[in-house]
Amino acid sequence: MSASDAIVHVPLGERAYDIRIGHGLIERAGELIGAATPGAACAIVTDENLARTHLPALERSLEAAGIRHAQVVCPPGEATKCYRWFETVCDAIIGARMERGDVVVALGGGVIGDLAGFAAAVVRRGMRFVQIPTSLLAQVDSSVGGKTGINSPHGKNLVGAFHQPSLVLADVGVLDTLPEREFRAGYAEVAKYGLIDDPAFFAWLEENHRGVFAGGPERAHAIQTSCAAKAAVVVRDETEQGDRALLNLGHTFAHAFERLTHYDGARLVHGEAVAIGLVCAFRFSAALGLCSGQDAGRVEGHLRTVGLPTRIRGIPGWDGDAAAILDAMFQDKKVKRGALTFILARGIGQSFISRGVEPSSVREFLDAELARA
Amino acid sequence: MSASDAIVHVPLGERAYDIRIGHGLIERAGELIGAATPGAACAIVTDENLARTHLPALERSLEAAGIRHAQVVCPPGEATKCYRWFETVCDAIIGARMERGDVVVALGGGVIGDLAGFAAAVVRRGMRFVQIPTSLLAQVDSSVGGKTGINSPHGKNLVGAFHQPSLVLADVGVLDTLPEREFRAGYAEVAKYGLIDDPAFFAWLEENHRGVFAGGPERAHAIQTSCAAKAAVVVRDETEQGDRALLNLGHTFAHAFERLTHYDGARLVHGEAVAIGLVCAFRFSAALGLCSGQDAGRVEGHLRTVGLPTRIRGIPGWDGDAAAILDAMFQDKKVKRGALTFILARGIGQSFISRGVEPSSVREFLDAELARA
Numbered sequence: 001m002s003a004s005d006a007i008v009h010v011p012l013g014e015r016a017y018d019i020r021i022g023h024g025l026i027e028r029a030g031e032l033i034g035a036a037t038p039g040a041a042c043a044i045v046t047d048e049n050l051a052r053t054h055l056p057a058l059e060r061s062l063e064a065a066g067i068r069h070a071q072v073v074c075p076p077g078e079a080t081k082c083y084r085w086f087e088t089v090c091d092a093i094i095g096a097r098m099e100r101g102d103v104v105v106a107l108g109g110g111v112i113g114d115l116a117g118f119a120a121a122v123v124r125r126g127m128r129f130v131q132i133p134t135s136l137l138a139q140v141d142s143s144v145g146g147k148t149g150i151n152s153p154h155g156k157n158l159v160g161a162f163h164q165p166s167l168v169l170a171d172v173g174v175l176d177t178l179p180e181r182e183f184r185a186g187y188a189e190v191a192k193y194g195l196i197d198d199p200a201f202f203a204w205l206e207e208n209h210r211g212v213f214a215g216g217p218e219r220a221h222a223i224q225t226s227c228a229a230k231a232a233v234v235v236r237d238e239t240e241q242g243d244r245a246l247l248n249l250g251h252t253f254a255h256a257f258e259r260l261t262h263y264d265g266a267r268l269v270h271g272e273a274v275a276i277g278l279v280c281a282f283r284f285s286a287a288l289g290l291c292s293g294q295d296a297g298r299v300e301g302h303l304r305t306v307g308l309p310t311r312i313r314g315i316p317g318w319d320g321d322a323a324a325i326l327d328a329m330f331q332d333k334k335v336k337r338g339a340l341t342f343i344l345a346r347g348i349g350q351s352f353i354s355r356g357v358e359p360s361s362v363r364e365f366l367d368a369e370l371a372r373a
Numbered sequence: 374m375s376a377s378d379a380i381v382h383v384p385l386g387e388r389a390y391d392i393r394i395g396h397g398l399i400e401r402a403g404e405l406i407g408a409a410t411p412g413a414a415c416a417i418v419t420d421e422n423l424a425r426t427h428l429p430a431l432e433r434s435l436e437a438a439g440i441r442h443a444q445v446v447c448p449p450g451e452a453t454k455c456y457r458w459f460e461t462v463c464d465a466i467i468g469a470r471m472e473r474g475d476v477v478v479a480l481g482g483g484v485i486g487d488l489a490g491f492a493a494a495v496v497r498r499g500m501r502f503v504q505i506p507t508s509l510l511a512q513v514d515s516s517v518g519g520k521t522g523i524n525s526p527h528g529k530n531l532v533g534a535f536h537q538p539s540l541v542l543a544d545v546g547v548l549d550t551l552p553e554r555e556f557r558a559g560y561a562e563v564a565k566y567g568l569i570d571d572p573a574f575f576a577w578l579e580e581n582h583r584g585v586f587a588g589g590p591e592r593a594h595a596i597q598t599s600c601a602a603k604a605a606v607v608v609r610d611e612t613e614q615g616d617r618a619l620l621n622l623g624h625t626f627a628h629a630f631e632r633l634t635h636y637d638g639a640r641l642v643h644g645e646a647v648a649i650g651l652v653c654a655f656r657f658s659a660a661l662g663l664c665s666g667q668d669a670g671r672v673e674g675h676l677r678t679v680g681l682p683t684r685i686r687g688i689p690g691w692d693g694d695a696a697a698i699l700d701a702m703f704q705d706k707k708v709k710r711g712a713l714t715f716i717l718a719r720g721i722g723q724s725f726i727s728r729g730v731e732p733s734s735v736r737e738f739l740d741a742e743l744a745r746a
């Protein structure tokens with residue numbers, strides 16, 4: 001089936017790499033990794049869910065290609081992105097006698113990708129890295145762009161590195177085993193790319209979301225469009241000095257919601273927080289007179305249609321106030337010398353970075369939002 | 374006294390920086406850091422010995438310059454370069470509300486420099502970093518070049534990053550409080566630069582070592598020459614793909630000795646291991662017919678003159694055999710796909726990288742060496 005793979009090239013000079021999107025890629029991983037990193041051994045980092053479902057196929061494929069490999073299996077969930085598992089993963093890679101030219105392979109969602117990527121960045125001061133993202137969120141977002149890291153008790157992703165992979169294999173077929181709630185959460189990030197700067201893609205999603213969810217050819221198209229969108233931003237701004245902040249559309253709100261629910265995925269997974277955050281970003285933009293209420297309505301309508309939460313008041317088990325949300329935002333790392341940075345929008349596909357947003361106007365917006373029925 | 378400072382510029386493009394060598398630099402640190410990183414706050418990482426001796430002067434200087442600062446004090450010693458202290462230091466920096474543009478300041482020897490530098494490399498995916506090296510080894514070696522990291526139970530420096538400082542302040546005066554044994558250990562690295570590629574510097578040291586030890590003007594000259602030598606190698610090969618390996622002259626042996634004595638500084642500090650390693654590198658080169666026995670004798674003679682150990686059999690509390698040393702070498706990270714890499718020499722100042730040295734010839738050499746009276 002390799003003829004039907006789509007390839008998104010990420011032209012980062014010496015660090016350029018390909019994202020390959022298609023079916024049956026795990027079965028061909030040995031051959032593809034072998035071609036990208038000849039002679040290298042592989043340290044697979046994965047979680048228990050993937051160890052049950054897709055790890056055996058990956059191992060068979062590496063064996064068939066004659067690639068030495070070892071693996072470390074972590075528990076699933078955000079809590080794994082911690083110092084303790086960082087240490088365990090690093091020591092497991094070293095213990096498997098992996099050298100600088102060998103490869104760390106992340107088989108899993110964003111949690112495994114971020115953790116394994118950080119380990120790859122620092123073991124022997126930098127090993128090669130291959131991503132095999134298995135959640136929709138990881139395929140369209142976290143596996144692209146080279147951000148890796150773990151959480152600190154002070155907040156998410158506060159410790160990490162920029163470390164680009166040598167290859168990304170987005171096997172569309174593995175999404176069939178992904179829990180529906182996780183798929184839907186990842187869809188929030190897909191929609192985000194339309195909202196940032198691609199109104200035609202957002203309109204296409206409004207028309208074709210059923211095919212994306214059902215696993216038709218629309219799914220691979222949506223993933224490819226999303227990867228290409230993210231890659232384009234990353235290429236413009238590899239280390240997040242400027243433009244890349246656009247990818248945070250909805251995320252200043254989302255991170256606050258996640259912090260307030262203690263990153264408890266049972267209550268709110270990241271993509272759900274992003275969905276509410278996207279609606280907030282557009283409604284806040286509308287409240288500031290920047291975009292039309294109609295556009296904000298389209299955003300909320302579409303996300304609701306696919307079954308994502310869109311209201312702050314809908315967050316299970318949280319009934320705090322605007323002050324609590326603002327507090328959580330001020331702990332966010334996008335705080336630059338005291339002022340708040342938001343991604344706002346002049347309409348669908350017309351987002352922009354707004355630095356120095358007045359906390360009082362955010363608060364006013366949140367008060368009104370929390371009072372909505 | 375700033376007119377008498379020496380400056381070694383390290384021209385690494387976007388990552389270029391200055392190493393300033395002189396007296397009273399800690400007293401002027403606030404002004405100098407403020408100029409290099411305007412508006413930034415400082416998170417000082419140091420150890421208990423420095424907290425007693427030189428931290429107060431640094432704090433006064435930052436205060437006088439109006440620079441917000443916080444500090445984290447670690448226990449002294451190699452054991453601090455571990456995952457646990459890495460975590461503590463990262464969280465202390467984050468907890469002090471340091472942002473990406475703020476500065477991590479390492480005030481200490483190589484242990485603090487490596488640990489703080491690694492934290493600076495990864496907190497918020499990269500903060501700025503200033504080195505104030507306080508041991509001779511740190512001034513002439515570890516603070517130059519951007520290698521940072523911690524140890525793993527599997528070996529030294531196995532987890533880390535390349536992260537260049539924005540500024541290095543080598544205050545020659547602080548060496549007055551350095552224990553003599555530590556000063557002498559650092560001197561082994563000074564001598565190493567002569568042995569790598571600067572025979573005139575080695576000859577100068579043979580003549581002037583008394584002034585270097587006594588703290589005369591020779592000391593600053595030796596430090597400056599050493600920094601410039603290291604910087605030149607680093608600029609040729611920032612991420613250790615090739616040439617930089619020359620800096621490992623004596624170190625394949627030294628790391629084995631340190632591993633065999635369990636990194637117990639009471640028995641053998643790093644520079645002492647390097648001194649024995651340098652002698653081994655030259656005697657091995659002589660045994661292989663690469664360099665004259667006379668040159669090997671000069672190396673051993675000079676290091677013995679300044680009071681450094683030069684014989685493997687002189688390592689306190691270790692009486693193992695050649696096989697044990699070879700075993701320890703094979704765990705070393707300079708092992709590349711099974712073959713051993715050594716830095717050998719054709720004479721004083723004529724070192725070169727030799728890849729794929731036969732373990733059997735190393736063993737033969739070590740057997741003879743261990744049999745020496």
Ligand SMILES: NC(=O)c1ccc[n+]([C@@H]2O[C@H](COP(=O)([O-])OP(=O)(O)OC[C@H]3O[C@@H](n4cnc5c(N)ncnc54)[C@H](O)[C@@H]3O)[C@@H](O)[C@H]2O)c1
Pocket residue numbers: 047048049050053076077078081108109110111112114134135136137138141142143144145146147148156157174175176177178179182270
């Ligand atoms: N690095 C970046 O640029 C970036 C961007 C966005 C998000 N992230 C990070 O990504 C993480 C979230 O990623 P995620 O949503 O993929 O979470 P995740 O990795 O926890 O995966 C979600 C759940 O789905 C399971 N799973 C994944 N793929 C599966 C499959 N094919 N079949 C069955 N089960 C499967 C996992 O085991 C897990 O239980 C967060 O930590 C977030 O910070 C990183």
Ligand SMILES: NC(=O)c1ccc[n+]([C@@H]2O[C@H](COP(=O)([O-])OP(=O)(O)OC[C@H]3O[C@@H](n4cnc5c(N)ncnc54)[C@H](O)[C@@H]3O)[C@@H](O)[C@H]2O)c1
Pocket residue numbers: 420421422423426449450451454481482483484485487507508509510511514515516517518519520521529530547548549550551552555643
């Ligand atoms: N990054 C690199 O390129 C590089 C190069 C060489 C060595 N290193 C690392 O450096 C470390 C060794 O460095 P080190 O020899 O400086 O050890 P160190 O940091 O442990 O310092 C030695 C001792 O001297 C004390 N001390 C330091 N300065 C003092 C002063 N001015 N007054 C009083 N006491 C003082 C310290 O508290 C410590 O007890 C090792 O971990 C080694 O791996 C790194």
